[in-house]
Amino acid sequence: MPELERRLQEITSEIRNYPAPIARCDEQLTALLEERMRLLNELTQAEHCGGCSPSARWINDGGFHAA
Numbered sequence: 001m002p003e004l005e006r007r008l009q010e011i012t013s014e015i016r017n018y019p020a021p022i023a024r025c026d027e028q029l030t031a032l033l034e035e036r037m038r039l040l041n042e043l044t045q046a047e048h049c050g051g052c053s054p055s056a057r058w059i060n061d062g063g064f065h066a067a
Contacts, residue, residue, distance in 0.1 A: 002045055008039045 014021055015032050 001043065004039055004043050004046070008036065008043065011036045011039065 011032055013031065015029070018029055018032070
């Protein structure tokens with residue numbers, strides 16, 4: 001998780017310092033915002049699962065042995 005948090009801080013800083021004016025069609029800013037949302041979702045999921053990877057959560061939910 002420290003890597004995700006570090007990357008999130010970097011992207012947040014980039015967004016905060018993004019040069020103005022910003023055009024509506026600015027794809028780079030949109031990509032940064034989407035990446036920040038993805039990282040936030042990943043961190044939230046990791047916190048709720050105690051740091052499990054997505055495949056570990058699936059296996060712990062029954063995985064191959066589910067009814």
